[in-house]
Amino acid sequence: xVTWGLDTPYSHMPLxxxxxxxxxxxxxxxxxxxxxxxxxxxLANSLxxxxxxxxxxxxxxxxxxxxxxxxRKREERGTLFVKKPGKMRWNYKAPDEKVFVADGVRLIQYLxxxxxxxxxxxxxxxxxxxxxxxxxxxxxxxxxxSLGQGGAPDAWVLRLEPKKPQQEYDWxxxxxxxxxxxxxxxxxxxxxxxxxxxxxxxxKENPGLADKTFAFSIPRGADVTNAGPAKR
Numbered sequence: 651x652v653t654w655g656l657d658t659p660y661s662h663m664p665l666x667x668x669x670x671x672x673x674x675x676x677x678x679x680x681x682x683x684x685x686x687x688x689x690x691x692x693l694a695n696s697l698x699x700x701x702x703x704x705x706x707x708x709x710x711x712x713x714x715x716x717x718x719x720x721x722r723k724r725e726e727r728g729t730l731f732v733k734k735p736g737k738m739r740w741n742y743k744a745p746d747e748k749v750f751v752a753d754g755v756r757l758i759q760y761l762x763x764x765x766x767x768x769x770x771x772x773x774x775x776x777x778x779x780x781x782x783x784x785x786x787x788x789x790x791x792x793x794x795x796s797l798g799q800g801g802a803p804d805a806w807v808l809r810l811e812p813k814k815p816q817q818e819y820d821w822x823x824x825x826x827x828x829x830x831x832x833x834x835x836x837x838x839x840x841x842x843x844x845x846x847x848x849x850x851x852x853x854k855e856n857p858g859l860a861d862k863t864f865a866f867s868i869p870r871g872a873d874v875t876n877a878g879p880a881k882r
Contacts, residue, residue, distance in 0.1 A: 687797070693808055694795045698788060700831075706733035706859040710852040717844030736772060737864040751866040758866050767868045770877035793822075801825045805834050817841070 713726045728742040740750040749760045752772060759768040789795065789810070798807030802825065810822040818841060825834040832853055838846040868874060 688806065690795045690797050690808060691790060693806065694789045694793075698790065701789075704734070705856050706731075708732075708852075708854045708857060708859065709850045712849045714847045714849075715844065716847075717840075717842070731859055731863050733859045733861075733864065737861070739864050739866075749866065751864055753864045753866070758868065760866065760868065760872070764873070765869060765871060766873045766875070768875045768877050769868075798823045798825075802834070804828050 708729065708731045710729050711727070713728075715724045715726075716722070726742055726746070727744045728740060730741075731737075731739040736752060736754040738750070738752045740748075742748040742750075747762050749758075749762075751758045751760075755772065757770045757772055760766070792814075793810040793812055796809045796811075798809040801807035805825040805827055807823060807825050810824070811820070820839045820841060822839070823837045825836075826832065827834060833850050835847055835849045837848075840846070
């Protein structure tokens with residue numbers, strides 16, 4: 651059985667977590683390259699303004715999940731594609747292959763080793779996470795923002811606490827390069843005490859991703875579970 655985390659529910663995957671928005675928002679900070687300690691609100695405003703100029707992007711990622719009673723860790727690698735409004739594709743390559751695709755109408759999780767697919771509607775548009783992904787959110791409106799602790803000397807760390815309680819997470823923390831403003835990592839603190847950290851490399855901003863990148867045909871003979879209606 652291939653699962654998203656060590657002991658996470660089968661349906662819990664990136665598009666159901668706040669990462670689905672913050673990776674798109676924070677990969678492209680526009681004015682963080684200053685060595686003076688910035689005001690967190692100013693950082694957040696700069697990130698929001700820059701995000702509004704982004705149409706699409708791709709990036710390689712390493713996802714480290716830590717959870718369970720023994721706090722075991724699992725590391726996975728792959729490539730992420732995002733296109734506004736509401737299109738995402740996660741191609742996990744190692745240690746197990748799996749695909750998560752959102753085409754703006756429905757969400758598909760496909761596990762090749764099991765030839766199994768789960769089809770559901772898009773995340774709730776009232777959630778700040780999906781609002782960011784669709785380009786209708788606002789960082790300082792939806793989160794209480796402060797400077798985080800730790801991180802590399804050449805990176806700023808920003809802590810984001812949702813103003814409205816969320817069912818799946820307590821807070822987010824991101825690290826972005828002081829020199830280049832590129833997102834280094836993002837950590838999601840889940841309600842159960844689990845932690846997901848995503849590290850990003852090889853960003854390509856506004857590459858002009860085609861809609862077919864987010865098209866996915868479920869293979870013939872796959873075991874398909876319908877987890878909820880598509881949203882139109």
